[in-house]
Structure formats: structure tokens, C-alpha cells
Amino acid sequence: MNKIMIRPRVSAAMMWTLLLCCCLVALPVSAANPQQGSKFYTKNCQNCHGATGVAQMPGLPDFSRGQGLLSSDNDLMQFIRNGRGMMPAFRGLLSDRDILDVIAYLRTLRR
Amino acid sequence: MSSLRCLLIVLVLLLSACEQSPPPDALSEGQLFPALRLTGLDRSNVDIDDFRGRWVVLNVWATWCGPCREELAGLQQLGQVFADDELVVLGLNVDDDPHIAREFLRDQAISFANYSDPEMFIARQLLGIRVFPDTFVIAPDGTLLRSITGERDWISSAVVNALRKAVDGQSGDLQSL
Numbered sequence: 001m002n003k004i005m006i007r008p009r010v011s012a013a014m015m016w017t018l019l020l021c022c023c024l025v026a027l028p029v030s031a032a033n034p035q036q037g038s039k040f041y042t043k044n045c046q047n048c049h050g051a052t053g054v055a056q057m058p059g060l061p062d063f064s065r066g067q068g069l070l071s072s073d074n075d076l077m078q079f080i081r082n083g084r085g086m087m088p089a090f091r092g093l094l095s096d097r098d099i100l101d102v103i104a105y106l107r108t109l110r111r
Numbered sequence: 112m113s114s115l116r117c118l119l120i121v122l123v124l125l126l127s128a129c130e131q132s133p134p135p136d137a138l139s140e141g142q143l144f145p146a147l148r149l150t151g152l153d154r155s156n157v158d159i160d161d162f163r164g165r166w167v168v169l170n171v172w173a174t175w176c177g178p179c180r181e182e183l184a185g186l187q188q189l190g191q192v193f194a195d196d197e198l199v200v201l202g203l204n205v206d207d208d209p210h211i212a213r214e215f216l217r218d219q220a221i222s223f224a225n226y227s228d229p230e231m232f233i234a235r236q237l238l239g240i241r242v243f244p245d246t247f248v249i250a251p252d253g254t255l256l257r258s259i260t261g262e263r264d265w266i267s268s269a270v271v272n273a274l275r276k277a278v279d280g281q282s283g284d285l286q287s288l
Contacts, residue, residue, distance in 0.1 A: 081175075084178070086262065089176035
């Protein structure tokens, strides 16, 4: 009798655990994370674009003044993935999620 | 309860396996360049060490990478400036499909030797590349002297002169590239 009662409890616990794990895996995908983007920015972008978004090289946009940020996230993602001109490409090196995090961070640099 | 514990352990292990392993550090200038076995776009194999005794300019590129496409013609001309026994220009393409790279090179009349890394294993895991393009200048003894990220004008006088001096035994100017 005991066994019959325990099995449904275990099954329910398993289901809840699975559901929780699915949520944990899905959460980071659901929204861009500017804090995570900040880390990628510091590592990959800061040398040229500056710690506060003020470009360190001529010809680059000043993110602190919102330059270059009027484009959609999709356009910016393509730009970062494939590069253009002085901007190198990050495809295969940063995931789309990482790039969206960077874009979210870029949008916080405007003063 | 033991089955529940087992399930939890398995799930924790699965979740930890989902975490991406951190990329290796980028290669340091001054260290020996890794011994790479490269597969050509024509599927022939070559070891990077086979080029010992010559300066090597190894460019890592892709057809989808705008600045990579822009600098290929300059690299082609750079290779023609130097004698074959002085300096050789090589390409390492990271397109998923080597056929696309072959067609692109044919279309652009790029003839320097190109190799394929469709999984980006060499680029990411062995070379620690952070951006494309990335170009490595390797001395005849196999020492990596410069890792140059981003597009360059490879036939500018500054670049050609720095490489000429390096070939002649003075590699100091390479740092300005």
C-alpha cells in the first residue's frame, strides 16, 4: 500500500524538478542581460570603443551620445556578427545571446 | 527517495554540462606557434611546420566576414612582393562549407594557399581567436611574432617595409602593425 502511495509523490517531484530545470535553462534566453553584456564589452569591445562608449579611434561611433544605436537589435547583431570596415566579425565566437547582451549593454551607455 | 536523489544528481550534471567551456587564452606573441595540421580547400594536408625557414603570414577569415573579404586582395599582393623562400601568405577559412570559400577565391582570383577549418576548432580552440579577421606573423623558427586583429592594408608601405625589415633580420617594426 505504501509503495502505491509513494510512486505518485515521486513522479510529481520528478515533474516539478524537471519543470524547474527547464525554467532555469530557459530564463537566460528570455531577455538580454546588460550586466552580462558589460563583461563581453569589456573583454571584446572596450579597446576600440572605450570603457564608457567614447571611441578610442577616429571614425568610430560615440555610444555615449547614442551614435550608431538607432539601428534595430537585428541590424546591430548582423553588424557585430559579420563585421564591416574597421569593425571585426564575431560570428562563431560570440553566441547570438551573448551579442544581444552586448547590444543591451550598448544601449545603457547613452548619457 | 533514492531514485529522486539520483534524478537530481543527473539533472545537476546535465545542467553543468550545458555551461559552455571558456575559450582558451589567445596566443601570446613570442611563444612558439602551435603545430597545426591544416587541411587544404583541395583536401590536401600540410603541417604548419613544413613552412619553417620562411616567414609565414597566416590569415584567418570567412566569406561572411566583411573586413576579411576586403583585405584578401591585399594579402594576395603582399605574397607577390616577397620571394617564395622569404615569406609565404596562407589563409585559414572558417566557413561552414569549404565549397563557398573555394568559389569565392576563384571569383576574386585569390591564389595563395588556403586551408579549411569548418568547425572553427583550430581557430577557437588552438589559436584562441577572438575576432575575424586575425592574422598571425610567424618567424622562420616558428615563433609567433605578431597577432593582428581586424582589417589591414597589407600592401601599404608601412606593412611591406616592416615585413621586409623582418625578413632581413630586424623584426622590431612588426609591433607597429
